[in-house]
Amino acid sequence: MKMIRTEKWIDKDPAPLAVCQFLEPYFKGHSAEAICDHLVRHGMYRDPEKAVSAIVKFENSNTWRLISNEANKLKEKWNGHDLPIFILPADEDNTVLRDKLKGRSGIAFKDKLLLFITPQAKKKDLQTLLAHEYHHVIRLNSLDKKENIFTLLDSIVMEGLAENAVRELYGEKRTAYWTSLYNNKEINRIWKNFIRPNLQIPKTEEKHHRLLHGHGKLPEMAGYCCGYVLVKKYMEKHKVESADLFDISSNEILDNVH
Known part of the structure; x- marks a missing residue:
């Protein structure tokens, strides 16, 4: 699994649209504006200041290593696909995401996986989020249906x-x-x-x-x-x-x- 170091993007410019410009090569044919709109609707952060703070906390808690280890376990267990995984701060002001979804959300594609998380999300909840979304990836690649x-x-x-x-x-x-x-x-x-x-x-x-x-x-x-x-x-x-x-x-x- 390839963990994309999205914290470097946020260090350069934490504005959601600026970060989505780095995602354009992974969403061929789609503009940064369209990508940003899509990801924000699925739980990506809106507030750049909170994103900067979240990234620092992710680094201190080794979030990338945790997700990478769990992803590789699932890949081996399910004989799954190798793909890039993007971790980005979630919208901490979204009450549904914060209170009902335990501070995490995600979106799966056949060739990539994006996880939106808050610093408050617990390890066990990151595990279940990853399992759910990575399962989607494998099913999308297994079905003979677009x-x-x-x-x-x-x-x-x-x-x-x-x-x-x-x-x-x-x-x-x-x-x-x-x-x-x-x-x-x-x-x-x-x-x-x-x-x-x-x-x-x-x-x-x-x-x-x-x-x-x-x-x-x-x-x-x-x-x-x-x-x-x-x-x-x-x-x-x-x-x-x-x-x-x-x-x-x-x-x-x-x-x-x-």
Whole structure:
């Protein structure tokens, strides 16, 4: 795994847009402005002063070494892909990220992984974040389907597989907060009323995003929660591990749960 020393970028100029100019070679065909907009929406910092302070704390706590060691363990365990990993400060003013996501977020691509973290994020939470996001990387590379034609079903299965991998590695108590938001009766209601009727909505539609995350009047993290339960049921029924399912189709899981 190649850890990109993003602290050097922030030392030169901590403005988010300036840092994203260094990312342009990794996002070919996209401007720094477009990259910055995308990453900020996924949790990257907005305040340059707080970013400078965070970087100092990351260096003092050997964050890069920690992530590198954990990434190499996962790569060996899952026979995964070698790719660059970028660690950047997270938006400490984002209350959802700070309070519900334990001070960390991330975004995975087929050829790179970006992690957004606050200095308050604990080691155990960095481990689970990395496992979830790196699982996405391997699945994206294993599927015979491009991400830009994903449906809602594809997305909820991807999230469900990744968080079940976290459960498998670290136990139920270490999974994301949204895995325990609802009881079985509530999950069945959300599935029946919101998710099941919309499984074929493409990722390019705004409704896909709203159903996945539960924006507006929709139940919080609706798609994520249903995906987690769906995959967990499949794993328990067929007695398989997450490493067995990197290339399984979403429809295969849907059709063979009950």
